[in-house]
Amino acid sequence: MKVCYFTKYSRKGASSRLRSFQYFPGLKSTGVEVSSSVLFDDAYIQKKYRGGFPVLQVIRAYFNRTWRLLSSRKFDVIVIEKELFPYLPPFSEWLLKVFGIPYVLDFDDAIFHNYDKSTNALVRLFFQKKIDKIMKWSSGVVVGNDYLKNRAIEAKAGFITLIPTVVDLKRYEESNHSHNPKERMVIGWIGSPSTFQYLRQIEAVLEKAVSQWNVAICIVGANESLSFQDHVSYVDWTENTEVSSIMNFDVGIMPLDDSPWSKGKCAYKLIQYMACKLPVIASPVGANKEVVAHGINGYLAATEAAWLECIGDYLQNPSKREEHGKKGFEKVQKEYNLDQATKRWLGVLKKVSKS
Template structure:
C-alpha cells in the first residue's frame, strides 16, 4: 500500500511531527509505504514564531502543493493534515479530491473555528462551513479529541475515529528520581503561539514564589512574552525537549475555556506524564479526560485552585512521585505510539478495503 501524507508543516511543526512523522517506522513495518509532502516548510515556522508571515514563501509552497497533487493517482490513500489549502474555499480542494484515491482527514485542532468564528464577515460567509464540507467527503476523519469528533459527526462524516496525539515512550526518561528538593521546578512546554496562556497563572505563581523556593520555566516561549510573569524562557529543540521535561518537578497546562481551546489535544500533559511528572491543568476540553483529579494531577480553574494545587505538590514530594507514576501508567496504556501504531495501520487497511 502506498500512502501520500500531505502535512501542513515540516518537522518543526509539532502537529505534523507527532501526528504523522513519528508513525512512519511503524507504518513501514506494517507494509505501508508512505511519502510525506509538507505544505509549509521550516522556514515558514521560524518566521511565524519570530512574528512575521512571509507571503512569497506561502505562495511558492501553495504552488508546490498543487504540483504534489498532480501525482495523487500513484497512491492508494491520501492522509491529509487538516486541509489542503488553508484560507481557500472548499471547492478548490474538492476539485483535486474528486478524482483522488480514498482520503483521510486528520485534525488535532479545532481549525473550523478559524473560519466560523472569524471576526471577518467575509471569511465567516465564504469559509465558515469549509471544514464541515471536507469532513463530509472524507473516507475517514481522525479526530484528536471528542470535541473535534463531534463536529465531524455533525458534519455528516462517513466514519470518525478519535485518535489522540501520542508520545513515543522510548524518548521519555523515567529514570530521573524527583526527590524532595530545595528548589521545585514548575514548567510549561509549548510554542510562541500559545505562550500567552501562561499569564493565566502568573499571579498564583508569583504569590507562591514569595513563600517557597520555586523555579518557573517556559520551554519554547520568547523572552518578551514572559514579561510580568515569574517564568524564565528555555529554548525548544526536538533533541532536548525530553531531557528538559525530565528536569521538571511539576508540569502545567493553563487554558481559557473558549471554543478553540476546547479543541486542544492536551499533548503537553501527555509529555509531562510520560516523564513521570504530576500535572496541573485547566479543566477545558480533553484535559478533563487526561487528568484524573487527585490521581495523576489536579484540575484548577481559579487563582485559588491553581495556588492550592501547586502548593500541595510543592509541599509533598511523595505525592508528586505517586501522581507522576500514575500518569506514566496512563500514558503507557492510552497515549503511547506503542499502543496506537498498530491501530493507525489498521485504520489505513480498513479505508483501503472500503
C-alpha cells in the same frame, strides 16, 4: 499500500511531527510505503513565530502543493493534516472525491473555528462550512479528542476514528526522572510561541507562588518573557532536548482559557509530563479533563485560588507528587503510547485504501 501524508508543516511544526511524522517508522515496518508532502517549511515556521507573514513563501508553498497533488492518483490513500489549502475554497478536496482518490483528514485542533468564528465577516460568509464539507467528502476523519469528534459527527463524516496525540515512550523511558532534591520545586511549562498566551493567564499565580514559597519556574519553547524575573528560567526548545528539559521539572502545568479553540486542543503537554512521571496541574478544559483524573494523577484548577492550592499541596507533599506521577505514567502507557496508536492508524489506512 502507498500512502502520502500532506502535512501542514515540516517536523519543526508540533502538529505535523506528532500527528504524522512520528508514525512513519512504525507504518514502514508493516510494509506500508509512506511519503510526505510538506506545505510550510522550517523557514516559514520561524518567520511565523517572529510575528511575520511571508506572503511569497505561502504562494510558493501553495504552488508546490498543487504540483504534488497532480500525482495523487498513484497513492492508495492520501492523509491530509487538517486541510490542503488554508483560507482557500475546498476545490482540491472536492476533486479528490470526484476522481475517487481516498483521503483521510486528521485534526488535532479546532481549525474550523478559524472560519466559523472568524472576526472577518467575509471569512465567515465564504468559509464557515469549509471544514464540514471536506469532512463529509472524505473517506475517513481521524480526530484527537471528543470535541473534534463531535464536530465530525455534526458534519456527517462517514468514518470517524479518535486517536489521541501520543508519545513514543522509548524516548522517555531512556531517561528516568529521579526527583532529585532541589532548593526549589520547579514548576515547568513546555510549548511554543503561539501557546505562550495561555501561560500569561496564570502569571499572577506563578508570581505569588515564587514570592511566597520555595518555587521556581522553568519555561521551554517561548519567545517572550513573564513580567517577573525572580527564579524564572527559559530554555530553547529542540526536538532532541525536549524530554531532558521536561525531566528537570518537578510539576508540569497546562493552563488554558475556556474557549471553543482551547476545547479542540489535545492535552499533549500533559501527556508529555506524565510520560516523564511528573504530576500535573491543568485547567479543566477540553481534553485536559480526559487526561487528568483529579487527585489521582494530577489536579484540575479553574481559579487562581485553586492553582495556588494545588501548587502548595505539591510543595508540601513530595510523596504525593511521586504517587501522581506514577499514576500518570501508567495512564500514558495504557492510552497514549505510539505503538498502540500506530496499530489504529494502520487499521484506518487499510479500511479506506483503494488497494
